[in-house]
Amino acid sequence: MKTPLQHLLPKRLPAQLEQRGGKSKRQRIWEAIRARQQDLSAAELARASGVDSATIVSYLRALEKGGYLHAHSPASGNGNGKRYRLMRDNGVEAPRLNKSGQPVSQGSGNETLWRTMRILGQFNSRELIQHAASAGIHIADDSANIYLRTLYRAGYLQLLEASRPLGVGKGKTLNRYRLLPGKYSGPRPPMIQRSKCVYDPNLARVVWQEDIRHDDD
Secondary structure: OOOOOHHHOOOOOOHHHHOEOOEOHHHHHHHHHHHHOOOEEHHHHHHHHOOOHHHHHHHHHHHHHOOOEEEOOOOOOOOOOOEEEEOOOOOOOOOOEOOOOOEOOOOHHHHHHHHHHHHHOEEOHHHHHHHHHHOOOOOOHHHHHHHHHHHHHOOOEEEEEOOOEOOOOOOEOOOEEEEOOOOOOOOOOOEEOOOOEEEEOOOOEEEEEOOOOOOOO
């Protein structure tokens, strides 16, 4: 059964529609929280961040459950009457939490791949995966390969050496890439959207869209 607030909570939009100025709604809320820190309310954060109230209430609940915020006044029936104090400031990046206040790892794999590309200069998928594993982050082979192929098609990467067979029963080499000069747009990884496009949150725009082929083309 839905709670009174659940029907108000917005569905997640594609990143290019949800993000403004390269910042997600949660990032804008978090920045407003850090700017004020004490005696916060959902209504005040809505005015400061420009984010809808339902999203703010949902994120505040997650932050409270995760120990980032402390509610120091009684709540009204819908939760909007709570006032909060920042208890745990983990820096400029908004905490990624689920509704229970637990950290989520979604997106951390691509973030690690993107950061490691800049560090290594030249790489294949296995080298990136091994580098991520040393930091305790598991990335599946297919996930890494899809991300690299998509960034290549979007113009971020140069293919230095294509995959080739090693011989009967010996498998094949992996594609080797490098991050093109000037293509490191910032710390946030380009995002592959369900609509077959790549959105770069650092640039706040869609940078590549897969061609749509019709049957009569």
